[in-house]
Amino acid sequence: MEKPLTGNFRPDKEAVSLAEYERAGGYQGLRRALSMAPVEVVELVKRSNLRGRGGAGFPTGMKWSFVPMGKEAPHPKYLVANADEMEPGTFKDRALMERDPHQLIEGMIVSAYAIEADIGYIFLRGEYECSHDRLSRAIAEARASNYIGRNIMGSGYSLEIHLHVSAGRYICGEETALLNALEGKRAHPRTKPPFPQVSGLWGKPTIVQNVETLCNVHHIVDKGPDWFRGLSRTEDGGTKLFGVSGKVKKPGLWELPMGTPMREILEDHAGGMCDGLLFRGLLPGGASTDFLVAEHLDTPMDYGNVQRAGSRLGTGTMVVLDDRTCPVGMVWNLEHFFAQESCGWCTPCWSGLAWTEKILFAMEQGKGIRRDLDTLIFQTKFLAPGNTFCAFAPGAVEPLQSALKYFADDFRRHVDEQRCPWR
Amino acid sequence: MLTAEERREIEEKLTQYPTRQAVCIDAMLIVQRHQGWVSDESMHDLSDLLGLSVADMDGVATFYNLIRRKPVGRHVALICDSVSCWIMGCERVRDHLCGRLGAQLGETTADGRFTLLPIVCLGACDHAPAMMIDGKLYEDLNVEQIEEVLTHYD
Numbered sequence: 001m002e003k004p005l006t007g008n009f010r011p012d013k014e015a016v017s018l019a020e021y022e023r024a025g026g027y028q029g030l031r032r033a034l035s036m037a038p039v040e041v042v043e044l045v046k047r048s049n050l051r052g053r054g055g056a057g058f059p060t061g062m063k064w065s066f067v068p069m070g071k072e073a074p075h076p077k078y079l080v081a082n083a084d085e086m087e088p089g090t091f092k093d094r095a096l097m098e099r100d101p102h103q104l105i106e107g108m109i110v111s112a113y114a115i116e117a118d119i120g121y122i123f124l125r126g127e128y129e130c131s132h133d134r135l136s137r138a139i140a141e142a143r144a145s146n147y148i149g150r151n152i153m154g155s156g157y158s159l160e161i162h163l164h165v166s167a168g169r170y171i172c173g174e175e176t177a178l179l180n181a182l183e184g185k186r187a188h189p190r191t192k193p194p195f196p197q198v199s200g201l202w203g204k205p206t207i208v209q210n211v212e213t214l215c216n217v218h219h220i221v222d223k224g225p226d227w228f229r230g231l232s233r234t235e236d237g238g239t240k241l242f243g244v245s246g247k248v249k250k251p252g253l254w255e256l257p258m259g260t261p262m263r264e265i266l267e268d269h270a271g272g273m274c275d276g277l278l279f280r281g282l283l284p285g286g287a288s289t290d291f292l293v294a295e296h297l298d299t300p301m302d303y304g305n306v307q308r309a310g311s312r313l314g315t316g317t318m319v320v321l322d323d324r325t326c327p328v329g330m331v332w333n334l335e336h337f338f339a340q341e342s343c344g345w346c347t348p349c350w351s352g353l354a355w356t357e358k359i360l361f362a363m364e365q366g367k368g369i370r371r372d373l374d375t376l377i378f379q380t381k382f383l384a385p386g387n388t389f390c391a392f393a394p395g396a397v398e399p400l401q402s403a404l405k406y407f408a409d410d411f412r413r414h415v416d417e418q419r420c421p422w423r
Numbered sequence: 424m425l426t427a428e429e430r431r432e433i434e435e436k437l438t439q440y441p442t443r444q445a446v447c448i449d450a451m452l453i454v455q456r457h458q459g460w461v462s463d464e465s466m467h468d469l470s471d472l473l474g475l476s477v478a479d480m481d482g483v484a485t486f487y488n489l490i491r492r493k494p495v496g497r498h499v500a501l502i503c504d505s506v507s508c509w510i511m512g513c514e515r516v517r518d519h520l521c522g523r524l525g526a527q528l529g530e531t532t533a534d535g536r537f538t539l540l541p542i543v544c545l546g547a548c549d550h551a552p553a554m555m556i557d558g559k560l561y562e563d564l565n566v567e568q569i570e571e572v573l574t575h576y577d
Contacts, residue, residue: 126489128546129559164449166448167487167490168488183444184446185444186483187487243549246507283506287505287544317548319510329509333509
């Protein structure tokens with residue numbers, strides 16, 4: 001099975017060096033891209049059906065097609081790699097950056113070329129120190145080899161790439177909040193329109209893409225959109241990094257065809273549940289996705305199928321709930337995170353999430369009351385899409401609304417027995 | 424006073440952005456990397472250097488989790504409390520560390536050796552529970568291992 005994203009990873013977990021990267025065919029995609037017109041690169045990415053790997057799944061080529069192009073277009077234009085991996089339960093971009101940093105850089109250069117960007121930023125989580133060191137070295141190597149800088153390989157195209165270290169807030173992963181953070185401001189989300197593709201960083205056209213998305217781009221240019229679509233088992237193209245954490249025998253991260261069934265990932269790759277524990281449910285793609293349960297285990301992990309099952313593919317890194325872990329406690333932990341990380345901009349989010357967290361904490365402490373269950377259901381509607389400024393709060397209540405559905409008895413027992421039955 | 428090295432690093436960052444304001448987060452993190460935290464005095468120096476008011480810079484500083492406006496101990500331990508680490512028992516890790524060092528999360532030990540802080544998901548979920556000390560990641564933590572890790576920090 002082909003593994004374009006992780007095939008070059010070294011067993012000793014050190015970064016792939018520039019020489020190793022080039023020997024394995026690295027920077028060939030860039031050479032090919034520079035021989036084409038930018039619009040042709042966009043067309044290839046469109047035909048590949050590459051969708052955003054950060055969680056939202058927006059078609060990448062379509063996003064790029066909104067960027068003003070040609071002589072009349074405003075400059076400088078910007079390309080930003082969203083490396084602010086802060087979704088709890090997610091550990092895929094860190095692996096890509098630590099173990100094959102040149103792959104991200106090549107993906108960025110090709111993507112920047114496609115939209116005629118002048119400057120690229122990598123917006124990196126502050127805690128990702130190892131990624132920082134390895135990316136810094138790789139950027140310097142790429143600059144020394146004229147893969148970035150002025151007149152890249154004699155093509156006439158110029159691009160600089162800079163590393164921005166974030167000071168930490170989950171909301172920075174939201175693309176318009178990220179733009180404010182890069183401008184040195186508090187990271188509140190922005191109103192759309194204007195969309196960043198037209199008016200982003202300092203009012204100039206800007207594309208923000210997740211690390212894993214960018215890592216695919218030069219492979220698509222090098223090997224073609226048909227090859228990319230053929231990697232997948234379903235209609236969404238490519239491979240996907242899937243991860244499993246929680247009480248399974250072999251937690252880990254694997255690059256598998258898009259559309260690999262959930263059960264196969266859990267049982268064949270993660271080795272199934274730890275001895276003596278039973279599966280109760282999972283978050284398929286990080287903290288802000290709805291729980292799925294045993295009846296969904298044969299769902300192919302791609303955007304459409306996970307959505308039809310009632311959740312989202314999200315980041316593709318699953319968090320597993322076992323029968324000895326309290327579902328109410330788990331949801332309390334999730335809402336504690338969201339309440340803490342709310343940027344405070346709109347009232348439903350800062351107020352509703354703090355309220356939700358307090359109720360869940362009280363339930364865990366044996367102080368829940370009957371009316372709390374109705375209040376929690378109310379919060380899932382109060383914080384629904386359309387009522388808040390950005391997608392943060394609707395994402396935050398996804399695990400809550402599905403937990404209330406699938407683990408209703410557990411919530412009731414907490415209130416009826418005035419204790420957490422797991423403690 | 425900003426040191427020559429801090430100033431040099433900030434000047435380099437200034438070449439990477441079109442505005443001086445954009446550098447304020449980088450600049451605070453640079454100072455913090457050298458001094459452990461960002462003091463009022465540093466804020467005034469940065470304000471002069473970047474042409475931003477101290478009030479505006481504090482507005483930024485107070486928004487972000489990793490900018491520290493209070494002094495910290497010789498070492499800073501970040502203990503992950505997000506969902507995968509919670510399932511795998513991060514509360515035990517936290518309780519053991521706090522008990523062993525005699526400080527709660529958000530506090531510095533009396534001898535100034537450690538500051539203990541909670542942190543959101545460190546992206547080490549397949550090796551939970553995890554923590555980070557002075558930028559070094561520790562995974563698959565248990566009580567015995569914590570004892571061993573602590574011997575490396577005096």
